[in-house]
Amino acid sequence: MASSRTPQQRGRIPAALAVFLGLMSMLNAGNCDEQVPLILWTSDGISLPSQSAPTAGHIVGQQQLATYLENALNVGPRNVVLFLQDKMSVEDFTMYGGAFGNKQDSVFPNLEGALMSSSSPLVLPSVSWPASNAVIGQLQDQLETSPLYMDPETLSQLRLNASSPALLVFRLPYGVGSDLMSAREILSGNDEVIGQVLSIMKTQSVPYTAIYTALRPSREAASLSVEAGLGGGRSLLQARGGHREKERERERQQRIKERAGTYGPVEFKEGEDTCILLWAKGLSVSILRSGRWEDHDLTPSTFGEGVNPKLHGSSCDKTRAKLVLNYENVLGHRSFKLILAMSQRHYSVSARRWFTLDAVELEYDGTKATFNGSRNVYAPAEYSYRCESVTSFRWPLLVPHSSKDPANQWRVSFEDFQIQGFNVSGGEFSYASDCAGFFSPGIWMGLMTSLLMVLVLTYGLHMIMQLRTMDRFDDPKGPAISVPQTE
Structure with a gap:
């Protein structure tokens, strides 16, 4: 987090970032399904005051994240570019970021380039995802402006002002199919979007603060029902007097509330x-x-x-x-x-x-x-x-x-x-x-279909009732029966 680096040190930033995230993922192996990473950096030539990264295994909560953001925005640019991915976990960087020497296979070249050019990057490997969900509201309160949901084409038509704060939100997808290549391709596409946005911001010559995080983790190992069944183990940990466990319990209750989609009117x-x-x-x-x-x-x-x-x-x-x-x-x-x-x-x-x-x-x-x-x-x-x-x-x-x-x-x-x-x-x-009436469109469709079938059945029964049985039959061994046309 130093404010200045030598060119040699700058060249090692992406690899150090990936190794650091990989180390954090191993230290948080038991809790990786509960946190998302958050990366913050500024445009080239802008320095922020050094902020100490959390210790290994520490989970950044909502209040601590608000402090990090406030310290960055009080000094840094107030034009904020927020890349908000649907899902993301620290394993995405270790699996697809070339953390083990295969840098040519990294799907984050634009992100790594941005971090290398920034003099004040901040990496938070473990942020509770209820806190990351509230990052838009925190930025909105600190900037005193409403978020603008953008895409690169819309951004190219927008003219920003360094003296007027702006919160630009870019939603990025995430999905995992039957093979691992689907996630790699999606992350690579998201990195290209990040590169396009940063290139447009560079052409406008407006200093900015960029944040890359997600709404929820991409690898959730336990469902809420499983978590609810772990009451005995949680009670045992609490009996040992762990303050961290109490914090996790509060965050779990918050997650249950947010997953249910309940919030006040x-x-x-x-x-x-x-x-x-x-x-x-x-x-x-x-x-x-x-x-x-x-x-x-x-x-x-x-x-x-x-x-x-x-x-x-x-x-x-x-x-x-x-x-x-x-x-x-x-x-x-x-x-x-x-x-x-x-x-x-x-x-x-x-x-x-x-x-x-x-x-x-x-x-x-x-x-x-x-x-x-x-x-x-x-x-x-x-x-x-x-x-x-x-x-x-x-x-x-x-x-x-x-x-x-x-x-x-x-x-x-x-x-x-x-x-x-x-x-x-x-x-x-x-x-x-x-607002739903007694007769919904589906009910009317069912009634009309039933009425049509009843009419067809009635017509069919009427036609069957009109059939008359023959009263004369032809004997193949005798003479043919002659039926006068007048009868």
């Missing part, structure tokens, strides 16, 4: 009382430009552990509620708002109060796009509303306010959507009124 309070709740598994917006749709995922900026969306402008009372989600740098717009306006009133026909989602509005750079949702999104005022999919396309429940409204150039999509704007008690959703 967006909550707006008026004073001390919660009055609006919103939850969704996925939230995205798209805009039509030059004949193609450009997508932006708002889920990481809205939901998840440690994510605190900006809700200024929201309000609620007994008859009206408005939830305002404020974002930055969404599809090229510096200021972007997603507004959900609701109201409730008494309906004499049903003799009860109902609430409706009157409008979903997008405000960006002084322009407003409005989707009407009151015809489809409604529920009793004492209930919450839930629907598997609420979109402005593909069986839309949200429709543009008019044919000339800017909403015709936008798409909004909520996946596994639930909202409640009135009568919230205890900070939890009330009983959910589901």
Whole structure:
């Protein structure tokens, strides 16, 4: 982690990195299914203060990782390039990084070149993957900007400013097929993407801080059910007084929660009382430009552990509620708002109060796009509303306010959507009124198919009943029977 190196020392960095990761994998052989590696470096010519690497066998938790990132970003460039792979384990570097002298077989030439050119690389071989899952939220809080999900083509059209922080996220795939070559090819392709991105950043002459990590380990040896059955062994280790075991237990509980996909809803309070709740598994917006749709995922900026969306402008009372989600740098717009306006009133026909989602509005750079949702999104005022999919396309429940409204150039999509704007008690959703009707498309298809089969069967029985048995039969030994045509 020295701030300067001789050319000879720089030439040995990739090999030292691979050997170091290999050593860490042997020391963590019993826990390799619980951690992911994290590598941080800066652009050429930028130095960071030296940070001591964790001791062998130590697992970097969420708080310690936040400290590492904070120390790097307080001094280093605040244009952050995050390469977030779906899965990765330290064994991927030892198996495919040429750790045992066969450097010509390494699938990480661009990554190794970047580390060799950087004067301040930081290698964390064992980061708990709940902590790596929260790295986007930590960077977002420290940079005070929303993440931009990019690809190399989009990055080439973006102009960065060294004085303005940016969080650029590049999602990288990972998969293992029936043979080992599939993982090698995917990792090699990911390394090529890293090389393309770093080349584009170099052409823009903007200093940057790069991070390469993953959401979860690529080699999980034990499932949650197996972990749940190890209570006796865990109790024995805890009886020995190991602080590390207690930390692992807390992380295990956190993993169970994250694997189940549970996180709290967006909550707006008026004073001390919660009055609006919103939850969704996925939230995205798209805009039509030059004949193609450009997508932006708002889920990481809205939901998840440690994510605190900006809700200024929201309000609620007994008859009206408005939830305002404020974002930055969404599809090229510096200021972007997603507004959900609701109201409730008494309906004499049903003799009860109902609430409706009157409008979903997008405000960006002084322009407003409005989707009407009151015809489809409604529920009793004492209930919450839930629907598997609420979109402005593909069986839309949200429709543009008019044919000339800017909403015709936008798409909004909520996946596994639930909202409640009135009568919230205890900070939890009330009983959910589901959007699915009694007769779903599948039920209608089954009924129509059954009706068609009944009609065919009825017609067939009718034709069979019309058949008449012959009352005369021909004897082959006697004269032929003559049947008059008049009978």
